[in-house]
Amino acid sequence: MTRIRSVELRVVGLPLVRPFRTSFGEETEKVCILARVETDDAWGWGECVTGVDPGFSEEFNEGAWLVLREFLVPALFAAGDVAPGDLEGLFAGVRGNPMAKATLVNAVLDAWLRERGESLASFLGAERDRVACGVSIGIAASTDRLLEQVDGYLAEGYQRIKLKIQPGTDVERVAAVRAANPDILLSVDANAAYSLEDVDTFLALDAFGLLMVEQPLHHEDLVQHATLQRQIETDLCLDESIRSAADARAAIELGACRIVNIKQGRVGGLLEAVRVHDACRALGLPVWCGGMLETGVGRAANLALAALPGFTLPGDTSASSRYFTEDLTEPHVVARDGTMAVPQGPGIGGEPHPERLEACTLRAERLDRP
Ligand code: NPG
Numbered sequence: 001m002t003r004i005r006s007v008e009l010r011v012v013g014l015p016l017v018r019p020f021r022t023s024f025g026e027e028t029e030k031v032c033i034l035a036r037v038e039t040d041d042a043w044g045w046g047e048c049v050t051g052v053d054p055g056f057s058e059e060f061n062e063g064a065w066l067v068l069r070e071f072l073v074p075a076l077f078a079a080g081d082v083a084p085g086d087l088e089g090l091f092a093g094v095r096g097n098p099m100a101k102a103t104l105v106n107a108v109l110d111a112w113l114r115e116r117g118e119s120l121a122s123f124l125g126a127e128r129d130r131v132a133c134g135v136s137i138g139i140a141a142s143t144d145r146l147l148e149q150v151d152g153y154l155a156e157g158y159q160r161i162k163l164k165i166q167p168g169t170d171v172e173r174v175a176a177v178r179a180a181n182p183d184i185l186l187s188v189d190a191n192a193a194y195s196l197e198d199v200d201t202f203l204a205l206d207a208f209g210l211l212m213v214e215q216p217l218h219h220e221d222l223v224q225h226a227t228l229q230r231q232i233e234t235d236l237c238l239d240e241s242i243r244s245a246a247d248a249r250a251a252i253e254l255g256a257c258r259i260v261n262i263k264q265g266r267v268g269g270l271l272e273a274v275r276v277h278d279a280c281r282a283l284g285l286p287v288w289c290g291g292m293l294e295t296g297v298g299r300a301a302n303l304a305l306a307a308l309p310g311f312t313l314p315g316d317t318s319a320s321s322r323y324f325t326e327d328l329t330e331p332h333v334v335a336r337d338g339t340m341a342v343p344q345g346p347g348i349g350g351e352p353h354p355e356r357l358e359a360c361t362l363r364a365e366r367l368d369r370p
Pocket residue numbers: 022051056135136137189191239290291292293294316317318
């Protein structure tokens with residue numbers, strides 16, 4: 001049990017090394033909320049995966065800030081002593097908002113582990129100390145630019161290339177990347193930009209030996225994903241559609257996917273992420289660790305999660321340098337063999353450099369236990 005004395009919320013902004021374009025928009029700067037909780041003996045960090053706009057999910061930074069400040073932090077203060085596993089119950093009165101909830105679940109877990117001197121990886125049940133890394137490439141301005149980027153990331157060692165696609169910028173791009181790289185692990189991610197009327201596009205993509213097609217259809221439509229999965233050979237993977245272990249079980253039972261992307265921030269935090277992992281593993285589905293352009297804080301949590309045994313496919317656990325010239329934390333580095341070290345220190349095994357954090361802070365507010 002631990003007692004949370006204060007919660008500091010911050011909005012930070014870091015320029016991206018190159019704009020990141022998906023079917024739902026373009027980002028040139030990473031702007032996110034960080035929470036730092038303080039207990040009597042330690043402190044812990046959580047990163048919120050919401051973005052500036054409600055494009056990827058309903059949640060977004062300003063909304064998550066309010067949910068944290070007005071509802072979740074007061075619920076935490078009202079509770080007295082807590083264990084990390086209590087938070088989901090404390091937050092049950094707030095419907096949805098898994099990304100806001102994950103911020104505090106992860107921060108309290110980090111503090112609790114730091115008090116005990118235990119690493120997050122060990123607590124979650126990690127079975128390896130390095131994880132296989134893939135990289136996600138935004139929609140490029142041209143096929144030539146895309147091919148250059150693919151070459152660059154392969155030279156850095158990445159073990160899997162994922163291409164963002166949208167209607168009209170899909171089959172021809174995939175064909176070009178596959179022709180230039182016949183043997184690589186290659187996948188595509190549509191971020192829900194297609195409908196069942198586009199089945200011909202997916203039948204055409206079957207020709208390229210893709211590892212998976214990620215989230216082709218609307219995030220709320222598992223039945224349509226199941227229909228599409230029956231019509232094509234390539235494995236479907238779900239991301240936006242999976243917000244809990246219950247969602248994962250439903251999707252698998254319906255035949256809506258054969259692979260699951262686990263983003264701890266999307267499912268309400270690290271504890272539910274482990275339950276998604278366990279559910280998929282019990283039903284024989286491979287999972288991999290997604291990414292939301294996290295700073296080093298969220299990236300450290302992702303790396304610990306990706307070290308669990310069911311994570312058998314390379315994740316979007318890319319190096320800090322893929323996104324930022326300078327991260328908030330010590331950078332996470334991809335080795336030439338395309339693997340990255342799982343942090344081994346207490347909790348998430350690192351934290352923001354104070355000066356760098358101050359330089360990136362756009363707004364901060366400290367909330368004290370009344
Ligand atoms: O490596 O962190 C990463 C990014 C991987 O493509 C990636 N993330 O749709 O999965 C996604 C996408 C994303 C980025 C989603 C930012 C939402 C925000």
